[in-house]
Amino acid sequence: MDWNQLADRILAGEEISRREALAVLQSTDEELLAVLGAAHRVRHHHRGRQVQLQLLHNGKSGLCTEDCAFCSQSALHRSPVARYPLHSVEQMVEGAQRSVQLGAATYCIVTSSRGPSARELDQVCEAVRCLKRENPALQVCTSLGMLCAEQAEKLAAAGVDRYNHNLETSREFFAKIVTTHRYEDRLETLQRARVAGLQICCGGILGLGEELLDRVDLAFAIREQNAQAIPVNFLDPRPETPLADRTTLSPLEGLRALAMFRLVNPDRDLRAAGGREACLRSLQPLALLVVNSIFVNGYLTTDGQGYDADLGMIRDLGLEPTLAEG
Numbered sequence: 001m002d003w004n005q006l007a008d009r010i011l012a013g014e015e016i017s018r019r020e021a022l023a024v025l026q027s028t029d030e031e032l033l034a035v036l037g038a039a040h041r042v043r044h045h046h047r048g049r050q051v052q053l054q055l056l057h058n059g060k061s062g063l064c065t066e067d068c069a070f071c072s073q074s075a076l077h078r079s080p081v082a083r084y085p086l087h088s089v090e091q092m093v094e095g096a097q098r099s100v101q102l103g104a105a106t107y108c109i110v111t112s113s114r115g116p117s118a119r120e121l122d123q124v125c126e127a128v129r130c131l132k133r134e135n136p137a138l139q140v141c142t143s144l145g146m147l148c149a150e151q152a153e154k155l156a157a158a159g160v161d162r163y164n165h166n167l168e169t170s171r172e173f174f175a176k177i178v179t180t181h182r183y184e185d186r187l188e189t190l191q192r193a194r195v196a197g198l199q200i201c202c203g204g205i206l207g208l209g210e211e212l213l214d215r216v217d218l219a220f221a222i223r224e225q226n227a228q229a230i231p232v233n234f235l236d237p238r239p240e241t242p243l244a245d246r247t248t249l250s251p252l253e254g255l256r257a258l259a260m261f262r263l264v265n266p267d268r269d270l271r272a273a274g275g276r277e278a279c280l281r282s283l284q285p286l287a288l289l290v291v292n293s294i295f296v297n298g299y300l301t302t303d304g305q306g307y308d309a310d311l312g313m314i315r316d317l318g319l320e321p322t323l324a325e326g
Contacts, residue, residue: 003031006263007038011045016263018216024260025212025253032252039259040289046267047292050322051314052106054141054271054295055099059124060086060111064145066180068168070205072238073112079240086111086120092127096135102296102307103321106139107131108164114181115145125158132159141201141229146181146189152196162229163193164201170217173210190225202227203273206257207235207249215257219264229293230268232261234275248275251283258290269293277305285313 001023010016027035061082064073072079087095092109099107109124116124121144128140142155143164155163167186168174174183190200202225204218222230234254237246249257254276262270271293272280280287284305288294296310314321 001027003027003034003038004041007041010042010263010266018220021216021219021260021264022212024263025215025256027256029252032255035259036255036286036289039262042266043262043270043290043292047269049318049320050292051288051319052269052271052293053102053104053310053321054106054108054293055095055102055104056108056110056295057087057092057095057099058112059092059109060084060113060120064112065114067178069177069242070208070235070238071112072241074241077238077241079238081238086123089123089127089130092124093131093134096131096138096140100135100138104138104296105293105322106141106162108141108143110143110164111145113145115147116151120144121151121154125154125160128155128158128160143201146185147192149192149195152189152192152198155193156196156198160198162199162201163190164203164229164231165189165193166203166205166231166233167218167221167225168204169208169210170214171221172217173208173214177208187225194226199228200225201229201231203229203231203233203271205233205235205274206254207246207275207279208243209246215260216264219261222261223265227265228269229271230261230265231271231273231295232258232291233273234279236275236278249279251280254279255283255286255290258287262290271295285317288314288317288319 061084063083067074072081096107139161141162141164142160171183194200202222234249237244270291272287272291273295296307
């Protein structure tokens with residue numbers, strides 16, 4: 001395939017086909033730089049030289065009733081993670097202040113649960129109102145599990161900008177990873193958030209044992225959701241989870257996947273998210289040719305390579321960490 005010609009067509013407004021997206025994932029090692037070059041042209045056209053910094057706040061940990069096979073925060077698994085109830089309003093606001101000091105574009109409040117209780121939702125909404133008064137320019141994303149319509153409306157009224165709810169994998173593969181809720185339940189939450197006026201942050205996790213076609217289906221399903229932000233996670237197997245013994249994707253597989261997600265979703269906020277260090281290893285800088293966003297200062301239950309290393313990586317490539325939405 002002529003990868004440069006594919007980039008030309010996408011830049012002219014043509015959508016990539018599923019067959020072409022699969023070809024990206026099946027490309028040879030010799031073709032990889034050309035694939036990344038094509039994805040970089042698309043990334044640069046829509047996002048310039050900016051890299052948005054995102055900071056996660058794990059507001060409630062290790063108490064989730066769901067059985068997602070990859071997740072160490074499920075109460076059904078015996079993973080050695082911290083377990084604590086929802087943080088106080090003050091703790092969540094302090095987390096936002098730290099994110100501003102680090103130059104983060106978006107502050108993400110995440111809780112491990114099937115969905116928020118009435119008390120938890122009120123607490124998160126109060127925290128958002130407080131931190132928005134102090135930092136009105138800060139983008140706020142929440143990830144609280146499944147929502148009803150009223151809950152989504154309350155979050156929007158409190159000042160939440162985006163709601164994160166990942167599809168995780170393809171519709172076909174989903175039941176092999178999660179059995180305590182349905183793929184359709186996730187789609188319904190996304191629809192309720194969208195109707196409430198919230199932007200959508202929706203991604204997935206790669207390396208669960210899915211086929212290449214599952215990765216393609218996930219990228220296209222996310223495009224159908226019109227997600228403004230797309231976090232692409234890579235499995236970093238957690239102890240005492242059902243996937244603890246699974247081998248991580250190779251760095252080249254990870255880069256091909258990121259390139260495919262960029263070409264399928266050319267103008268979106270594409271993020272290299274959890275597990276990028278474990279998967280991409282020494283090739284992490286190449287991901288920034290394709291993505292325009294990363295999490296800094298670690299993830300929910302795992303450490304990253306560190307804020308200074310992330311910032312140095314961005315600047316060494318001549319890219320610009322930014323607070324502004326690109």
